[in-house]
Amino acid sequence: MNKAEYAVEMKKKYNCCQAVLLAFKEELGLDEEFLVKLGAGFGSGMGGLDGTCGALCGAEMILGLYGYEGRRMNPQARELHNRFGEMCGATICRDLKGVDTGTVLCSCDDCVRNAAKLVEELVISK
Numbered sequence: 337m338n339k340a341e342y343a344v345e346m347k348k349k350y351n352c353c354q355a356v357l358l359a360f361k362e363e364l365g366l367d368e369e370f371l372v373k374l375g376a377g378f379g380s381g382m383g384g385l386d387g388t389c390g391a392l393c394g395a396e397m398i399l400g401l402y403g404y405e406g407r408r409m410n411p412q413a414r415e416l417h418n419r420f421g422e423m424c425g426a427t428i429c430r431d432l433k434g435v436d437t438g439t440v441l442c443s444c445d446d447c448v449r450n451a452a453k454l455v456e457e458l459v460i461s462k
Contacts, residue, residue, distance in 0.1 A: 351379025
């Protein structure tokens with residue numbers, strides 16, 4: 337099973353952020369319990385407030401955990417954020433779920449899947 341599909345499988349038990357983090361536990365060298373705790377407050381758009389997508393938050397956390405070397409990471413974080421928005425149609429959970437419009441732009445499973453794909457492409461493979 338690839339990372340993206342593993343993350344979707346983890347979504348059955350965990351929030352979107354946790355699911356993305358768990359898909360990369362080996363690459364990060366961190367245990368499952370730590371990653372579950374790290375992502376616990378980022379479900380349903382950060383704290384259930386429909387803000388920034390939890391899957392995107394998880395991807396950004398992986399960027400920092402995997403790639404930080406004492407330098408600012410804003411350009412890489414911005415690229416990840418922008419690419420996620422292009423793939424999913426938005427970066428805010430409320431917009432993705434269509435809370436105000438009734439039109440779902442990207443399902444939670446697809447947000448998790450896309451976030452994991454971006455992590456592989458922009459973080460792990462670089």
